[in-house]
Amino acid sequence: MKLLITGFEPFHDHPLNPSQVLVENLPDQHGNVRLIKGILPVHHIQGPEKLLTLLHTHQPDAVLALGLAANRAKISLERVAINLMDFSIADNAGVTITGQPIDPNGPTAYFSTLPLDNLVSALKYAGIPAEISLSAEAYLCNQVFYTLMHWVSLQSKAISAGFIHLPALPEQAAMTNQPMPPMTLNQLIKATHLIIDTITHTQAS
């Protein structure tokens, strides 16, 4: 089985992005799952373009797209991607966008095809704080999530795919006066292995 896992580069006032650090610290193989890794630009054109290139090139059987949500204390398994770009924090191209659809011809929303309930249970059982989230916001993570699920909807086979927001790393939390409940890299790595195991077991059953 081939699983594409993506993180994002740093953006805004975050000098590092835990999703990038995590992806770069994962092995290339987990059991019989081959991990294809990619880091996406926080750029409203290049981010989705790079994701689509990775999808077309590797034709993965499952996809995990990851990003930072610095104000969240738990691993957030996103349930829904919406057809909206609406952000006042500039992307890394310096662009802000208000009230634009991602795809003027696309549906209003797509649901994640990850086994969300099983994932939350597995993570909680392992002592890792996790929750299902009903909003991936309307910035780059949501845009990449929507682009991913649009691609999934066009495939002939069923693909487990979705977006997961991660808390900040302790190194980031230490450098700010803002409330930023962190999670360590070791916990994030442990969580990712559990997530991959749960996806493969759910697909097999």
Ligand code: PCA
């Ligand atoms: N988080 C941002 C974009 C990149 C990232 O890691 C978001 O939540 O949209």
